Amino acid sequence: MRRIRLTTGPTAMFGAAFVIALIVFMPMRLVLGWFGLGETGLAARAVNGSVWWGSMSDTRFGDLELGDLRARLSPVQLFVGRARVTLDGRESSKPLHGAIGVSRHSFGLDDMTASLAAGTIFAPVPVSAIDLDDVSVRFQDGTCQHAEGRVRANLSGDLAGIALTQGLAGTARCDSGALLLPLASQSGTETAALRLWATGRFRAELSVQPTDPAAVPKLVLSGFQPGANGYTLAIEGKF
Known part of the structure; x- marks a missing residue:
């Protein structure tokens, strides 16, 4: 039986594992701040959870009330320098589902379906x-x-x-x-x-x-x- 030897040292493997864990458990509120989503008009009373499964309480877009939402960051979009946050409020009294995308030179809505007061x-x-x-x-x-x-x-x-x-x-x-x-x-x-x-x-x-x-x-x-x-x-x- 031929054995395959890993050329990656334990230090490099530990570093890679640390980076992956850091990304997986990164707080959603930090990512929203880094990509300047607040500058687009998006604001919330509280942001909790990780980038993969977070929540936003009393969310607003400017003067429009969005309510309580679940939020999730798309990892694929990060590789092209764009933060795409999927928002889901279908379980609340104000149904909403779609995404907000922000990059260095652009921002907008993706496939947004909602009823906004x-x-x-x-x-x-x-x-x-x-x-x-x-x-x-x-x-x-x-x-x-x-x-x-x-x-x-x-x-x-x-x-x-x-x-x-x-x-x-x-x-x-x-x-x-x-x-x-x-x-x-x-x-x-x-x-x-x-x-x-x-x-x-x-x-x-x-x-x-x-x-x-x-x-x-x-x-x-x-x-x-x-x-x-x-x-x-x-x-x-x-x-």
Whole structure:
């Protein structure tokens, strides 16, 4: 029987084992800090566990509440200099599943499906929640390079007497360096163009084509201005 001798010395083998153990049990919070995920707007009250099976409590992305999530780092992406953290909140009251990817020159979302409470971000427009359906977005050096997936804005109540409970929906895409969400109601009489930049700044333009002339004075009092697409209200802010 031919024996195979290992040429690697015990010191090198111990060092390799130590490095592997260090990576396996590395705290998730350290990795999130190293790759600057906090600079993208992602924050949590507490981060626990290792990079392979961690958890994030009271997670937020800017002003959007994500809730309690499980988090896991992709080892394959590390070899190409990119941190890809898979987030899973399907067991919580706010289902979410997808990933956030960050590298030296880019960041974005990968295959994100979620229902996010909007709070008062888009006030006075009564957007109650934003639903993402398999949405992927990639910003490269601050410029939107790729975007796809369906987005729906759920609205509660009415605006200037016009019921908007049917919501607005559309497909994400890039436009002039920004992420553009061109949304429309089923009737097409209400549309919204939501643009988001890498800095977290956004601009939303809601246009309404009232079928009832009595709604026009109410729209004007609410800040809508007449234009080519009916009456438009522009909102600017930051997540």
